[in-house]
Amino acid sequence: MASNLYPHRGFMLDTGRKFFPVKAILHLLTLLHQYNFNVFHWHIYDAESFPLLWPGGEGLTNASVKYSQTHTFYTPTDIQNIVSYAENLGIMVYPETDMPGHSDIWGIWKKNLVVGKASLTKPDAQLDIRQNNKAVYDNITSLVATVDGYFGSPYHHFGGDEVAYMWNTKDDNKLFNTFLNWLKTLTPKKSVILWDDPLTDSEKSITLAKDWIIQTWHKGTTSKILKKGHRVIVSESDTFYIGNADADKISKFVFPKDSKVLGFEIAWFTSQDDSPSDLDQDWILDPLKAASKIRRKHEPERFRTNRGAPETSQLPEIIIDENLINRIANAVVGKLVQASDYDFVTGCQPRTNKPAGTLISCLMSPLRLF
Template sequence: MTSTPAAHDPNKMAVLRRTQAVFSVLLVLFVSPLPCHNVPAYQKPVMVQQTGKVLPKPQMLTVSAEAYTLAMSGFKFTYGSSSQMCDIVDQAFRRYYDLIFVVDGVKKAPVVSKDMSELTELQIMVKEPCTGVYPSLESSENYTLTVAAPMGTLVADSAWGVLRGLETFSQLVYRTDDGMIIINKTTVDDFPRFAHRGILLDTSRHFIPIKYIKQNLDAMAYNKFNVFHWHIVDDPSFPYQSVAFPDLSAKGAFNPYTHLYTQEDVKDVIEYSRLRGIRVVPEFDTPGHTASWGAGLPGFLTPCYDGSAPNGKYYAANPMLNTTYDYMTKLLQEIKDVFPDKYVHLGGDEVSFNCWKSNPDITKFMEKMGFGTDYSKLEEYYIKNILDITTSVGRDYIVWQEVLDNGVQAKSTVGEVWFEHPTIQAVLERLTAKGYRVLLAAGWYLNHDVYNPGTDWSTFYKLDPRVFNGTQAQKDLVIGGEACMWGEYVDGTNLIARLWPRASAVAERLWSNKDVTSMADATVRMDEQRCRMVRRGLNAEPLHPGFCQFEYD
């Protein structure tokens, strides 16, 4: 399946990578007698200047040549007299103060010019109460920022808009070669194009320690992503420690003592995300992708047969047993209690019918239900039950696109597009024509091998989720998208470098105006954003030969 994202299927990914590897070797052997010289033409190294360029690009940005200095001892964030106050904004004040004034882990007082006006304060106005709130799909992230000495203003409906505005403010600030911290006179009126701007992270194929999950959440905040799609379990391992079913991780994790997300870990991630305006949407994918569930949940998987006898193998949730739905009811109730977001991702992709077909009890059940030999009806039966259970516990749901293609009736369902048959645009047109809201993931699988290092991000950048044949009403049903990092070849050692700054290209496509398409302009801002993330302590990979003012240590 080389033309579609294969990361959902490890076997397909392995075949794809072996094929690519063989092709690469043959290419080197027959085209280049000196493989060490088989590199792009010389590129002059770039010293990336920090000049206060913003990514994602705001909807409206006006920057004047008039510039002001900021002094570590003289600058402060404050609330306006009628502003709402809360911990989200309080903690953001501290974070962004450090991001502006801390270099290499040390607070460095900038040089202050007596010949320039000084910006001494950024006053914040939050209109809506923000104590104890969680972000949602409907949250406002709009903000207006005005920078003019001696005091700038940042006005937003919600704390989430304040967070986005503070990120923009911090990016407008830059440090000169002689040590001055500068910001230009600026006005910004900004809001996101799409409400759902996510990063999918697979923590089943490789366990990702909490430390690196938090680093990724920081990077997401720096790029105005607002959804952490936590693909927390899958076939290879079940690292989530369930209260209702503790054996799932005890028998399904790679190591039940070290490769485990405890309830406290999950709460920690949710709170860390909340303080950065990021929703946590967990995915518990069934009926397929459940191999790791079997040992800890006896009877949940379907016994496979060779002829008239079981062959000792198990595959997929058993859709005919009431106990299957009892298990899922208890688990989904727990998920609702643990994860505050309104949505849970239920998966539903890549279900092979071979095991179900081999099982004589399933065959009898099919006859009883009047499904004949159409196993897609059995899958639809299972999915409908799971959707009903999810609704009954008070949650909405997201599913992979196969569920929509197989005819689920609920128009409130959000479908995530992950493969391209025959094209991404054709899939978007087909699903929105049926009235479904959709997210785009196809085309943004960042775990795929980087064949053109430093330039493949341009492909991500050029993919617009709303460019397809359809009415405006159809295009409005595309509510966002996600950059995906599947875990076959990614763990804590390379997660950040593989994702960033490539995911920044997706961030801009999901936030900025549809007319923001200049690759030349984006390249300059991508360079600066990469160096900005490096200065902030993230090992974001380089885009081409060159160097940053502050290197990763």
């Protein structure tokens, strides 16, 4: 279906610096649905706290409850309720496990897991990814597997931002590059995402596979990343960060005319002064309203019909609205069932025992979108 909407219309919430109760996140999802967003990027932990139950290392959860400003955490049931609610609204939820930076809470848990001085008030530590530190790699492997089990989304964000070369190896750049390549092997069936830092920091010389999606947050970096061949999610901070974002900036932002621009995310990196009640304030709602009006201005030349069909590799990843499909399919089935008392597909119960919506779910189960 042709559309001038970007396929990725997202909002990022940081619950590591400020805990948001499940009820507040459900309210946020309702707002996102109202304003035509279809992606929720959950930056679930950060340097200051780890509000996530991690069975492979509950000590980190316990350290967060004991020492951070957040004295609670999200359970697997909490996450599943949020993901299910979002799916019913046509919104995909995907997690971010930010690493190797923003890891002070790890150092509060176990000092040998980080380099730098771990502090929850003045964060300065990052994971010790030197290859002889097996405990770090084992914990990361366990965490990523656990988080992916909780979310089950097609995306996984690994952060990778604000990393300092402080491991004191012969080649910290090579170490970091190798680490990023290793992270990708942990989620071989998922689309993986990084912030733009590894490709834009002047001190770094990182080479990544082109199938990494890059989320841009530094001003003016989107075009630079596109030239490197990556798909892009735009969150340039001067326009799309809550606190900087306003309706005027968002409406005037010029997106590059490139099919590799998947879309955008409004990003809210919270602080302790923020409150879940802020979700109903104009400084949150106005950027949402403005972003709901973002459209692709022009079609790239290679997508015009008189120039032939684009190659598959040029096509952006598309997120389909399952609710819309169900509404259309329900209408079709409503007509079909008038002429038949039989099951449509082997294994589906008779229409008299299941409503049309459930029948459609049965018919379309192989096409599950999220």
